Amino acid sequence: MKTGIIIICHNQEKTLDTLQCVQHIHHSKNIEFCFVNNNSNDNTYELLKEISEVCQNVSVVNINKYKKDISAIRAGARFMFDQFTIQYLGFVTADMIGKYENLSQLLAKILNNQLHIVSSRQSFLKQRKMKLTLFQSLFPISDYLE
Template sequence: MKIGVIIIFHNNEKDIQTKELAQSLKSIEDIELCFVDNESKDNTLEQLREIKETCANVSIVEIKKHISNEAAKRAGARYVFNNYNLKHIGFLDVNILKTHQFNLNQVLRLLHQDKDVLIEFDKDLKQSQEIKPTLFKSIFSILDFLKNKDHNKLGNSINLIKV
């Protein structure tokens, strides 16, 4: 079962290791990635396009005027829902990942490696919600997944992905 991951970028040129990230993404076939460029002023968008050229599972949503992270997440969600039939969709903001000292490339590898645990995390979240999730509320935070230390199956993986 494929999962979707929406990744929000804003001026992250220095944080993207283009060749390394593209190489990793080529081997991750069970994750559909939607890169959302939230009006970057640096070369972030060009780097994302370079990655997309070599990776079939990557799409890009370009936002021309800077919007809130929540609005950028919704833009990515609309794209993913309109183009893929996925039951499990998470999101990441690269700038928030940085503040928590997570490395994007390693996080994506971990998501691929622990995809089943991620799906269980999403199912548990949906079951614990008192109201039926709407389109945008059904998208879960991958950062919450990474920070959740109750997942025994993750073990020391969280420590491995810190920069």
């Protein structure tokens, strides 16, 4: 089974280096990425589409009216669960991307911590006594980055 990562993007054109992002994504194993374009005013959506055309494990969801992060995350989660068999589903908000120099740097950090993210999430879920619903099972990737 795969791990899904939803990345919310809003006006990220200036911090979106498609070539570097593609290189990082090609090195990912068992990760399905879903970029959610949250009504960007710039060329973010077009750049995300370029990435998805080159990378088989990338999908893009476009939201035409700006939504709060939680609504954008839910849109991505519904898409991911409809399209793929996902064991773990994490998310990154647009604010989190802003903490890094660019999206490529964030992707590199996620890939470098991929095993830690999955093993920590497995441990957390083993401690839970009840099965989580779709939206309860979502988790912020930032909690697992070192």
